[in-house]
Structure formats: structure tokens, C-alpha cells
Amino acid sequence: MPPHAYARFVAILATLTTILGPAAINPAHASTGAASADLSVAAPSASVSRPILGESFTLSGSLGASVSRVVRLERYHDGAWLPVQKQTAATSGHYSFGVTQSSWRTRWRVLAPGVERQGQSWPMRVTEPRTLFGQPQAVTTSMARSVRAGSAVRINLFAAPARPGRVLTLQRDSGDGWENVANLTTGATGHATYVFRTREVAKTRFRTVARAHQGAPAFVGSSAAVYALGGRPVxxxxxxxxxxxxxxxxxxxxxxxxxxxxxxxxxxxxxxxxxxxxxxxxxxxxxxxxxxxxxxxxxxxxxxxxxxxxxxxxxxxxxxxxxxxxxxxxxxxxxxxxxxxxxxxxxxxxxxxxxxxxxxxxxxxxxxxxxxxxxxxxxxxxxxxxxxxxxxxxxxxxxxxxxxxxxxxxxxxxxxxxxxxxxxxxxxxxxxxxxxxxxxxxxxxxxxxxxxxxxxxxxxxxxxxxxxxxxxxxxxxxxxxxxxxxxx
Structure with missing residues (x-):
């Protein structure tokens, strides 16, 4: 680029920056209101690593110690950062926002605008972005395929992603439709177990229903069957x-x-x-x-x-x-x-x-x-x-x-x-x-x-x-x- 053309470009850029602000020149900083944002702040932490669509969870972290001031949670949408929530952070800079996973991919950041108080200035601070991908639900019911009639069957229930405290309802169908057998609460791994005792030679189907939890909708898993066999060998x-x-x-x-x-x-x-x-x-x-x-x-x-x-x-x-x-x-x-x-x-x-x-x-x-x-x-x-x-x-x-x-x-x-x-x-x-x-x-x-x-x-x-x-x-x-x- 010739020297005179470069000088002209710099002059135009300076004019645009003055009129429109740095957000118009750098879309990554849209809605920040300043070009001197500190992006070295760690991205917010999510209380769940792979949220379920519709699930509520928290984004939390710290922008660093400063004066108490308003901080904003922003979500990236259609090429721009849009404000979603705001709260007042204490001097510690800690924040915590409750959010919901509304799509398969969400991108978040937290921003504290610059402030001036009593002759002192605290510059704008903004976190690195945090991208979260939604996870589909899966629910399984497993057990031995066959047992002798009259014996006990250990039934394993599993819901993914694991959510401690989520209620799983075990249902069975012996030919007359589904009926509830037990409500079980999962641990940290998403598993629960139930022992069922067969009574007669028959096929019995079981399935697991993961109840709605923290905004995540209920989910019905596929069925599995156990066959109780008689004593006469086949x-x-x-x-x-x-x-x-x-x-x-x-x-x-x-x-x-x-x-x-x-x-x-x-x-x-x-x-x-x-x-x-x-x-x-x-x-x-x-x-x-x-x-x-x-x-x-x-x-x-x-x-x-x-x-x-x-x-x-x-x-x-x-x-x-x-x-x-x-x-x-x-x-x-x-x-x-x-x-x-x-x-x-x-x-x-x-x-x-x-x-x-x-x-x-x-x-x-x-x-x-x-x-x-x-x-x-x-x-x-x-x-x-x-x-x-x-x-x-x-x-x-x-x-x-x-x-x-x-x-x-x-x-x-x-x-x-x-x-x-x-x-x-x-x-x-x-x-x-x-x-x-x-x-x-x-x-x-x-x-x-x-x-x-x-x-x-x-x-x-x-x-x-x-x-x-x-x-x-x-x-x-x-x-x-x-x-x-x-x-x-």
C-alpha cells in the first residue's frame, strides 16, 4: 500500500473509532464500550460440563478484586455479544448466574464495564468465552436375559448425563401395560439398582423413566426383557x-x-x-x-x-x-x-x-x-x-x-x-x-x-x-x- 494511501486508511479508521466506538471495529468486543478490555480473565465455570437441553445450571467465577460494580452476563448470537443478565459484584469480583441451555451450542462471557469513582478509575474487564454444547439424554435398563422362575433379578438403571439426585422410575409390563415398580434416586454416576423376584414362567419387560430434573424434561428409555424359565430343560x-x-x-x-x-x-x-x-x-x-x-x-x-x-x-x-x-x-x-x-x-x-x-x-x-x-x-x-x-x-x-x-x-x-x-x-x-x-x-x-x-x-x-x-x-x-x- 503506498504511504499516502496507508495514512488515509489510518485517518478513516480513527474517525470511525471516535464516532462508532471500538465495538464497531472489532466485533469480538461488541457491547464492551471500550477498546482496552482485559481479556486475560478466566472463562466462567459451568456447574455441569454438558448440559441437557432445557436444563438450568450456573455460570460462576471471578473478574478479580476491584470496586463493587455491576457485571453483565452476555451470550453470543448472530455475530454479536448480547446482554442476558446483570448483577452487582462485591469487591471480590465473584459472580454467579443461573442460566438455561436453550440450544445445542451456547457461548457465554461475563463483562464488568469500566467505572470511575472518587477520582479513581477501574478499567473494563471481560472473561474469556465459555462454549457449552448440549447433550442428549440416554436412559437404559439392563439385567440378565434369563433366570429360573422364582429367582431374583438385579435390574440396573442408568441415566446419562449423570445428575446426582435425579429420580428414576422403574416400570414393568407383564402383558397388561406399563405400571410403576419403584422410584429410585441416582448417585453421582447416574446409576441406580433394584432387585425384582420372578414368580412364574413368563417374559417381563422393564423400562426406566428419568423424571424431569432442574429443567431437563422427563425422558423414557427403551425397554428390556427378562425371561423366567421353568425347571424343565429345553x-x-x-x-x-x-x-x-x-x-x-x-x-x-x-x-x-x-x-x-x-x-x-x-x-x-x-x-x-x-x-x-x-x-x-x-x-x-x-x-x-x-x-x-x-x-x-x-x-x-x-x-x-x-x-x-x-x-x-x-x-x-x-x-x-x-x-x-x-x-x-x-x-x-x-x-x-x-x-x-x-x-x-x-x-x-x-x-x-x-x-x-x-x-x-x-x-x-x-x-x-x-x-x-x-x-x-x-x-x-x-x-x-x-x-x-x-x-x-x-x-x-x-x-x-x-x-x-x-x-x-x-x-x-x-x-x-x-x-x-x-x-x-x-x-x-x-x-x-x-x-x-x-x-x-x-x-x-x-x-x-x-x-x-x-x-x-x-x-x-x-x-x-x-x-x-x-x-x-x-x-x-x-x-x-x-x-x-x-x-x-
Missing amino acids: GVMAWRGDSGSYPENTLDAFRSAVRERADFIEMDFQPTADGEWVLVHDGDFRRTTDVEARFPERRTASPREFTLAEVQSLDAGSWMGPQFRGVRVPTIEETFDAIDAAERLHGHRVRLVVELKGESAAEMRALYRKVVSLRPDWVSRKGHGDKAIFMSFDASHFDFPGAERTGMETVAVKDEPDPADLYDQDFTQVHIHTRLLEAALVDRYRGKGAEVGTWPAVGTASVLRAAVAGVDYVTTDDVAGARRALLH
């Missing part, structure tokens, strides 16, 4: 093996089911074009293998249209994750051998639900004969507690010549709501789809002498709902998780 059936951790219907999935101490393993069999039996659930291989890459022209073909060699050339693991690349579709012989070896290794006996994903009673008869030929001691003519029992979605598949003399244990499936009572013949087990599951239906089939299972019990809540409904078995993809939930 068995765990591995759905296509331990299929939450390993590719379904594979040797690793079956080995894991034994290792995790499943009571049953459910498995799906289909015949190949050359008369062998392989493990596969779907009507084609697309979902669980690379058939579309290896046999694109036959990608929708049934497993019955592939030879055993073709089936075992497929990759049955990569669909679940690269760590399972190269896993193969096993044969019935490989499956039984792997289960035998796993039982010896882990000292645990597991029973098998052998499901025909088939088309006729003739195929069921062929599968039955194959199982008996491989493991004669797995199927008895008494039909009680056999290691291998047989399942089909079509009850007519059990009606093959001589079936009544085999003593085979059979499993029926109910996955449609109608008719209400589908099965007239005797079944060892009836498996009910979870969407149809209710205690009355379980009681109906148990009254016929059948054990009742449900599928797919995926997730802890689904497993526990089934247990409360009174089933004998849950079919799940997470054996270890189900066993923990069922208190095994």
Missing part, C-alpha cells in the same frame, strides 16, 4: 449344524455342533443323479455354492441332476466368507464319520434329525434304508430315544411299505396356520415355525404325546420366547448362545 438343536459360525450342512458345522454340546443336529439330505446322498437344503445350489460359475447352464438344476463328482467339485464355503473357501458338500458317509469322531473327541452324544428334502415316500424309504445300512444301531425298532430320527414337511413321505414295522421315530412340521390340528398320526416330535408359536399350540401337541420344537430360533430373544412358550427344543444357528440363554 434342548438345543443345531440348525443345519452350527450354521451361524460355519457354512450350513458342512462337516465343520456338524463338528462345531458336537463341540458346543448340542442335543440334536438337524441336517438336510438329497439324492444325486448317481444314487448317492449329499447334504444340501435348497432345491438348487445357487445360494450356498459357486454353481453359477462352474455350471452356468445348470445353475437352477436340482441336486438330483448332478453326479456326486460334480457336487463335490463345488465350493460350498466361500458364500459365507473367504476363510471357508474350498469347503465341500459332504456325503452322508462323511457326515456320519465326522460326527462319530467329534463325539469321541468331546465326550458328548448328539442325536440327529435327518430331514428329507425330497419328493416321495420312496425317497424317504431309500434314505431310511441308507441310514440303517451305515449305522444299524442308530435306529431301533422300539422307536424310543433313537440316535437318528426322520423329518419331512410332507407327512405322506412316512407312508411307505413296511414303515409301520420300522419303529422309525418321525418328526412332523407345522409352518402354516391352518388347519389348526394337522396331524392325526403319532409323531415323535412336531416342529412349529416361530411365527405360529404359542403356548396353546405347544400344549396341544404335547398332549398328543409328541415333543415340541420350534424353528428358526435365531437370536437370544427368539430362543427365550420359545422356552417360555413351553417347547422341548429350539432349533437355532447359534448353539453356544442358545445354551447360555437357556441356562445350560
